[in-house]
Structures are given as structure tokens and as C-alpha cells.
Amino acid sequence: MSVKDPNNPKVTIYDVARESGVSYSTVSRVLNGFEFVKDTTREKVLETAERLGYVANLQARSLAGGKSNVIGLLVPKIDNSYITEIVAGIDDELSAANLNLILYTTHRHIGKEQQNVKTIMGSMMDGLLLVVPLATSSYLQALRELHFPYVLIDQHDYAGESSEVLATNHQGAYEATEYLIGLGHRRIAFITGLMELYSTHDRLAGYKAALKDHGVPFDPQYVVQGDFWKQEAYHATNRLLALDERPTAIFAANDLTAIGAMNALRDHNLSVPEDMSIVGFDDIAQAAYTNPRLTTVRQPLEQMGRSGVNLLLQQLHDSDRPPQQVVLQTEFVVRDSCKRID
Amino acid sequence: MSVKDPNNPKVTIYDVARESGVSYSTVSRVLNGFEFVKDTTREKVLETAERLGYVANLQARSLAGGKSNVIGLLVPKIDNSYITEIVAGIDDELSAANLNLILYTTHRHIGKEQQNVKTIMGSMMDGLLLVVPLATSSYLQALRELHFPYVLIDQHDYAGESSEVLATNHQGAYEATEYLIGLGHRRIAFITGLMELYSTHDRLAGYKAALKDHGVPFDPQYVVQGDFWKQEAYHATNRLLALDERPTAIFAANDLTAIGAMNALRDHNLSVPEDMSIVGFDDIAQAAYTNPRLTTVRQPLEQMGRSGVNLLLQQLHDSDRPPQQVVLQTEFVVRDSCKRID
DNA sequence: CTGAAAGCGCTTACAG
DNA sequence: CTGAAAGCGCTTACAG
Numbered sequence: 001m002s003v004k005d006p007n008n009p010k011v012t013i014y015d016v017a018r019e020s021g022v023s024y025s026t027v028s029r030v031l032n033g034f035e036f037v038k039d040t041t042r043e044k045v046l047e048t049a050e051r052l053g054y055v056a057n058l059q060a061r062s063l064a065g066g067k068s069n070v071i072g073l074l075v076p077k078i079d080n081s082y083i084t085e086i087v088a089g090i091d092d093e094l095s096a097a098n099l100n101l102i103l104y105t106t107h108r109h110i111g112k113e114q115q116n117v118k119t120i121m122g123s124m125m126d127g128l129l130l131v132v133p134l135a136t137s138s139y140l141q142a143l144r145e146l147h148f149p150y151v152l153i154d155q156h157d158y159a160g161e162s163s164e165v166l167a168t169n170h171q172g173a174y175e176a177t178e179y180l181i182g183l184g185h186r187r188i189a190f191i192t193g194l195m196e197l198y199s200t201h202d203r204l205a206g207y208k209a210a211l212k213d214h215g216v217p218f219d220p221q222y223v224v225q226g227d228f229w230k231q232e233a234y235h236a237t238n239r240l241l242a243l244d245e246r247p248t249a250i251f252a253a254n255d256l257t258a259i260g261a262m263n264a265l266r267d268h269n270l271s272v273p274e275d276m277s278i279v280g281f282d283d284i285a286q287a288a289y290t291n292p293r294l295t296t297v298r299q300p301l302e303q304m305g306r307s308g309v310n311l312l313l314q315q316l317h318d319s320d321r322p323p324q325q326v327v328l329q330t331e332f333v334v335r336d337s338c339k340r341i342d
Numbered sequence: 343m344s345v346k347d348p349n350n351p352k353v354t355i356y357d358v359a360r361e362s363g364v365s366y367s368t369v370s371r372v373l374n375g376f377e378f379v380k381d382t383t384r385e386k387v388l389e390t391a392e393r394l395g396y397v398a399n400l401q402a403r404s405l406a407g408g409k410s411n412v413i414g415l416l417v418p419k420i421d422n423s424y425i426t427e428i429v430a431g432i433d434d435e436l437s438a439a440n441l442n443l444i445l446y447t448t449h450r451h452i453g454k455e456q457q458n459v460k461t462i463m464g465s466m467m468d469g470l471l472l473v474v475p476l477a478t479s480s481y482l483q484a485l486r487e488l489h490f491p492y493v494l495i496d497q498h499d500y501a502g503e504s505s506e507v508l509a510t511n512h513q514g515a516y517e518a519t520e521y522l523i524g525l526g527h528r529r530i531a532f533i534t535g536l537m538e539l540y541s542t543h544d545r546l547a548g549y550k551a552a553l554k555d556h557g558v559p560f561d562p563q564y565v566v567q568g569d570f571w572k573q574e575a576y577h578a579t580n581r582l583l584a585l586d587e588r589p590t591a592i593f594a595a596n597d598l599t600a601i602g603a604m605n606a607l608r609d610h611n612l613s614v615p616e617d618m619s620i621v622g623f624d625d626i627a628q629a630a631y632t633n634p635r636l637t638t639v640r641q642p643l644e645q646m647g648r649s650g651v652n653l654l655l656q657q658l659h660d661s662d663r664p665p666q667q668v669v670l671q672t673e674f675v676v677r678d679s680c681k682r683i684d
Numbered sequence: 685c686t687g688a689a690a691g692c693g694c695t696t697a698c699a700g
Numbered sequence: 701c702t703g704a705a706a707g708c709g710c711t712t713a714c715a716g
Contacts, residue, residue, distance in 0.1 A: 010464070011464075012710085013709070013710070022686075023686065023687045024687090024710085025686070025687060025688075025689095025712085026685085026686055028710065028711060028712085029685095029686085029711095032711080036685055036686090037686085038685060038686090053460070055463075055464030055465070056464070056710085057405075057466065057708090057709050057710070058401075058465050059400075059402075059405045059410070059465065059466050059708090059710090060401075060405050060692090060708070060709030060710040060711090061709075061710055062401050062692090063399075063401045063402050063405055063692045063693065063694085063708090063710070064691075064692055064710040064712080065691085065711055070444070078426055078429050078430040078433055079430055081423070081627075084420055084423075084426045087420050088419070088420040088421055091419075091420055091447050095447055095449075100444055100445075101445045102412070102442055102444045102445070103433065103442075103443045103444070103445055104442075105434075105437060107437075118395070118397060119397055121397075122352070122353075122397030122399060123399060123401065124401050124692090285628065286627065286628065286631055289628055289631030289632060290631060291631070291633060354693055354694085355694070356693085364703090365702065365704080366693095367695085367696085367702070367703060367704075367705095368701085368702055368703075370694065370695060370696085371695095371701095371702085373694095378701055378702090379702085380701060380702090383701080383702085398693090398694085399693050399694070401692090402692070402693030402694040402708090403694055403695075404708090405694070405695090405707095405708045405709065405710090406693075406694040406695040406696080406708055407694085407695055407696070407707085407708060
């Protein structure tokens with residue numbers, strides 16, 4: 001009876017089988033928690049697996065048709081806390097569920113996004129989490145045909161056939177706009193986000209709805225296009241400042257956009273909130289540290305990640321589960337970047 | 343000759359072999375870039391692989407003894423930009439090299455860290471990147487015996503047998519302390535980081551060296567223990583403020599520590615830099631947004647991630663390569679959190 | 685409740 | 701230059 005080195009990770013089920021005097025099939029069964037195994041057998045196997053330091057080989061397991069216990073996570077890029085907070089929530093929840101995470105970054109490149117999804121379909125992951133994907137329409141259908149479990153995070157499938165987690169973008173934008181109106185602003189600009197993302201459209205709609213409900217006429221010149229990034233926001237703000245009738249307030253599609261706008265204002269020697277009121281969206285960590293501190297609409301980012309995992313887990317347990325939509329509540333956070341005007 | 347659906351990801355080398363009229367062994371060879379394949383054969387195979395939309399099954403490949411093309415990444419937790427900047431660099435470089443990344447978070451739990459490393463050794467990853475690991479001594483030996491390629495990022499192997507990427511912590515701390523001394527400070531406190539991390543010791547040594555070189559006597563009461571987090575820093579700062587002779591400046595082991603210290607000072611109605619000068623370390627994104635903006639020692643975090651990948655790549659190509667150490671330059675960044683005193 | 689067999693998709697000697 | 705065979709570590713019907 002050879003005692004293997006407990007530190008040698010190359011212990012297989014054959015080793016465990018030999019040591020515990022059962023067949024490797026039985027070992028596999030107890031390791032997978034099958035019910036029809038004699039208790040004494042189970043204990044013996046578990047004990048020797050532990051003693052030998054057995055660690056399952058995930059590749060082999062998944063190849064053989066079992067679960068791989070690995071989930072693919074597709075994100076644009078690990079470069080701002082909007083993403084990292086969502087990823088933190090996902091990671092937490094996944095590791096609590098004993099699932100591994102393999103990360104794919106698209107670098108906001110649609111071709112790469114499609115390539116990655118294809119790779120993921122081809123490999124043997126148990127499921128896929130897509131954070132603000134850009135080109136969903138090109139692969140959602142294929143994913144579904146394969147019965148490949150997936151969840152959209154902060155993105156919407158207009159076909160209505162995908163599980164997704166969203167925030168109350170419309171309401172958040174509505175409240176932000178309403179707040180500005182309540183402060184006396186009438187010329188309120190909106191810098192949009194990326195047009196590929198649902199949240200952009202939903203926030204724009206909320207903005208328009210608030211204007212309408214409060215009798216402020218919608219003026220298309222005050223809606224300028226951004227892409228959720230500082231740089232574009234900077235340019236968009238410059239365009240706004242070149243208008244004959246400048247806005248008195250800017251509602252930015254997200255916090256990074258708000259920061260970019262603040263940079264542009266500073267370069268024009270305009271100060272916030274004296275010369276321009278600003279509201280953001282997201283409440284990323286930086287928002288509490290801008291100067292002045294940014295008034296914004298908080299999204300429960302980490303929770304969005306967690307909810308995404310939970311939706312996925314449900315699909316993993318029941319692959320015929322109809323798609324579900326989880327909508328998380330935003331919260332308006334008043335800080336110092338807005339001022340009442342008369 | 344059945345044409346398969348190009349969108350069906352379940353295309354295997356058998357399909358490619360059948361379609362192109364060669365054996366699956368040959369297909370495998372061309373897919374792996376072997377040299378002894380007739381050019382026409384290679385082209386034919388490549389063309390049909392492309393046409394059928396073949397995607398390699400990584401699990402199978404690695405099981406069969408080939409490379410898995412996946413690298414394990416072990417991090418404490420995705421919860422602050424020190425980590426996420428390093429991860430961003432790693433992710434970038436890895437995807438440029440066509441390598442997949444599987445993420446393991448330890449939640450700063452030593453048992454979990456050891457468990458994860460064990461799992462990684464057992465599974466078939468090609469290599470492992472460890473970012474500020476806490477319990478290296480317990481598994482480095484095993485990793486080496488398995489010839490498992492790994493690189494330490496911002497952590498040191500005292501045995502000198504590991505490849506690692508570090509920053510000039512000593513020098514950075516020296517410069518920070520010297521700067522404070524140059525501003526007239528003599529009672530300079532140091533809030534340490536986690537004692538398990540090399541950087542803590544290296545920075546402490548730099549701090550002491552600067553004091554010594556400038557004839558400022560070292561006073562142990564001014565060294566208080568932190569753990570790189572705001573909360574501990576808050577308490578450490580309170581201890582400092584309870585001293586009979588309060589320090590006039592605090593050198594914090596990292597920016598989060600500096601922020602925690604600023605919070606404590608604010609709660610004592612003390613202002614920075616009027617009542618207390620503060621220097622941080624890292625220059626995470628937040629550092630430019632504190633109020634006042636934080637003077638700090640910049641670490642090239644993203645570059646540290648990139649260098650880690652490069653070291654790993656070298657080992658992947660030549661597993662007998664002796665361990666290498668890469669030391670990246672820090673940079674002192676003066677902002678507004680320090681004041682000259684007389 | 686348990687064993688023997690087939691097979692997941694691939695790589696790699698071994699022959700030729 | 702290329703094919704047939706064995707095997708990576710595991711799961712899952714199929715028998716019993």
C-alpha cells in the first residue's frame with residue numbers, strides 16, 4: 001500500500017480508488033455526490049481522497065461531459081471602477097458557489113467580442129456572463145440554440161429572450177433631471193453614452209420624460225453624443241459651450257462623462273456649480289472625490305454583478321427556465337455639484 | 343461532403359480531417375504549427391478549419407498533454423485600484439499573447455490562498471501569476487518541484503528562487519521621507535502595511551535610512567502598524583494623535599492608508615497639510631482626487647502586471663530559465679498634502 | 685449499491 | 701510527410 005506524497009497534486013481518481021479498494025467509477029460517484037453509494041464506502045473514499053490530497057482535474061471532468069465549474073466572464077476592459085465593482089460582485093458570488101471564473105476582455109472591439117463568445121461556446125464552460133456587451137444580436141441566437149446558459153448585465157436583449165440584470169435607468173435619469181428642474185434650471189443638457197448600450201437610451205428617455213412632465217420644452221441641441229468616457233465628454237462639453245444659448249446644467253450619462261465635462265469647464269475657467277450644475281450617473285468611487293463632489297445617480301454595481309451570477313446559477317440548475325429580468329433600484333445621491341438658479 | 347453549419351461551435355478536428363481528406367493527426371499537426379507538413383496539406387487544412395469555424399477545445403488539448411493556454415491569476419480581492427491596475431496590465435499582456443486568464447481570489451485568507459494554489463497545480467494551467475500573495479513559503483517549494491512556471495508580483499521570495507517583479511520601495515520611501523525632512527519635519531510617523539508583504543519591510547527600511555542619513559533620530563513610537571487598508575490606518579492615526587508629542591507628518595505605507603489617516607484627522611478637526619503633512623504610496627487613481635490632493639510615491643502598477651506576464655512568458659518558453667527579478671522604478675509625485683514647517 | 689466499458693477532443697510517440 | 705494507436709483524467713450509461 002504505497003502512500004503517495006500528500007503534496008503531489010497529480011493524484012487521480014485511480015489512486016484514490018486503489019487506496020480505498022473500490023473501483024474508480026465508485027470514486028467518481030462519491031466525488032460527484034451521487035446518492036446510491038453505501039455510507040461506509042463514501043466515507044472511506046472521501047477520507048482517502050482527503051488524505052492523498054486529491055484535487056479534481058477540471059479539464060478532464062468537463063471533457064467527459066460533466067460540469068466544468070467554470071464560468072466565462074466577458075467584459076469590455078478592466079479599466080474603470082464601474083467595471084471592477086461589477087466584477088467584484090461577480091467574483092464574490094461565484095467563489096461562494098465554488099465556481100471558477102475565466103476572464104475575457106473585448107477591449108471594446110466588436111470583432112473581439114464576437115470571437116470571444118465563439119471561443120467560449122466552443123470550450124466547455126458551464127455558462128457565460130456578459131457585462132455591457134456591444135454586439136449581442138450577432139450571437140445571442142447561437143447561444144440559445146446551444147442551450148448555453150448566459151446572462152446579460154446592464155444590457156438589454158430587445159428580443160426579450162435573455163436573462164438580464166438592469167438598473168432603473170429611466171427612473172434614475174428622471175429623478176436627476178427633475179432635481180435640476182426643481183433647482184430652477186430650464187436649459188439642461190444631456191451628454192449621452194454609447195448608443196449600443198440600452199442604458200443610454202433608457203436614460204435619454206427618462207431625461208425627456210422629466211422635461212415633458214414639468215413643461216420644459218425638449219431642445220435637441222442640448223443632447224450631445226458621448227461614449228461614457230472622459231475624452232468624448234470633454235469634446236461634447238465644448239460643443240455645448242459653443243452654443244449661443246449655453247445650458248445652465250449638464251446631466252451626464254455616467255460619472256466619467258461628468259468628470260470629462262468638469263475638465264472641459266475648468267479649461268474654460270468655468271466653475272461648478274457656480275457657472276454650471278452637473279449630475280452624473282453610477283456613483284463610482286471617484287464621484288465622492290471630485291471637486292466639488294459629484295451629485296449623481298447611484299447604481300448598485302456590485303449587486304448587479306451578484307444578481308447576474310444568481311440568474312446564471314438558476315439557469316445552471318434548470319436549463320429550461322424562461323429568461324428572467326432583474327431590475328435593481330438606483331438611488332439619487334445629492335452632493336455639491338449643483339446649484340439653484342433663478 | 344456535408345457542409346456543417348459555420349456557426350456550430352462543436353466542430354472537432356475529426357470534422358476538419360474528414361472535410362479536408364487527411365487524418366486527424368495531420369490536422370492536429372497543422373493546428374499546432376508543426377513544421378513537417380506539406381504546404382498544400384497545411385493550406386487545405388487551415389482553409390477548411392476556417393470555413394467550418396473550428397475552435398480548439400482547450401480542455402481536451404490540455405488534457406492530452408499540450409498547452410492549455412490558460413494562466414492562473416491569484417489576487418487578494420478585486421476591491422481597489424492598486425489591484426485592478428495590476429490586473430489590467432496582466433490582462434492586456436496576456437490577451438496580446440493569446441493566453442486565457444482564470445482568476446482566483448483569496449479574499450486575503452491564507453487558507454484559501456493555499457487551497458487555490460493547490461487547485462491550480464492540480465489543474466492544467468500553463469502558469470501562475472501571484473499578486474501580493476501572503477503565504478508563499480508554504481507552496482513555492484512544491485511549485486518548483488513540479489516545474490510549474492510562476493511569477494511573484496510585488497512580493498519577494500527570501501529564498502531567492504522565484505521570478506518576481508518589484509518596485510523600488512526602499513528608494514521611494516527614502517525619497518518621501520527625505521522630502522518631508524527637507525520641509526522641516528523631524529517628527530515623522532510611518533504607518534506600516536501588512537507585515538506579510540515585502541514592500542512593507544522595504545519601505546520601512548527606506549524610511550529609516552532617510553532619517554539616519556539626515557541625522558533625524560529614529561523614534562519607534564512613531565512607527566505604528568497598519569495593513570494597507572483605511573480602517574486600520576484610521577485607528578493607527580488615532581494612536582499617533584494620542585501621543586504626547588504628536589508627529590507633524592505621516593508617511594503612509596500606501597494611498598489607502600493615507601486616506602484612512604486623512605479621515606481620522608478630519609474627525610479630530612485637524613486639517614491637511616496645515617496641521618499634518620501626509621505622503622502616500624502607489625498613486626492610485628483616487629490619490630489625485632483627495633482633498634487636498636495627495637503627495638505620493640507612484641508605482642507603475644500596470645507595468646508591474648505587464649512585466650509579470652513577460653517573465654512568465656519567458657519561463658513558458660524555457661522552463662529551465664533561472665529565476666529573474668525585475669525592479670521597476672517608482673516616482674515621487676508632489677501634490678498638495680504636505681507643508682513646510684519651521 | 686458497484687464494476688467494466690466507452691467516450692469526451694485532443695496530442696504525441698511510433699511506424700512507415 | 702502522414703496515419704493508426706494509445707492515453708490524458710474523468711463521467712455516464714449499461715449491466716449486474
